[in-house]
Amino acid sequence: MGAVQWLTYREAARRVGRSVRTIKRWVKDGMPAGWDDQGRRIMREDVLLAELRRRLDAWPPHQHRVRAAALDGEAAAWM
Numbered sequence: 001m002g003a004v005q006w007l008t009y010r011e012a013a014r015r016v017g018r019s020v021r022t023i024k025r026w027v028k029d030g031m032p033a034g035w036d037d038q039g040r041r042i043m044r045e046d047v048l049l050a051e052l053r054r055r056l057d058a059w060p061p062h063q064h065r066v067r068a069a070a071l072d073g074e075a076a077a078w079m
Contacts, residue, residue: 005045006036012043016052026051 013020023043027033031051033043057063 006042007045007048008036008040008042012045012048015045016048018052023048026055 007015009020009023012023016023027041027043031043032047033041036042
């Protein structure tokens with residue numbers, strides 16, 4: 001298994017395509033984060049991606065897109 005990847009707020013925001021402000025809000029809402037030896041807030045990449053997945057799964061427009069894509073795939077399989 002690979003080493004744990006730690007990200008700063010800026011790196012985390014870039015990784016998931018969100019703003020630094022959004023990452024700070026996620027941490028305020030309970031996403032685990034820590035501090036590095038230079039006093040910067042950091043988080044594990046796997047925790048960040050799990051939080052993104054959790055939030056996407058709870059977002060109705062995303063659920064609609066996933067269902068629509070699944071239906072399109074089923075229709076293509078029948079052709």
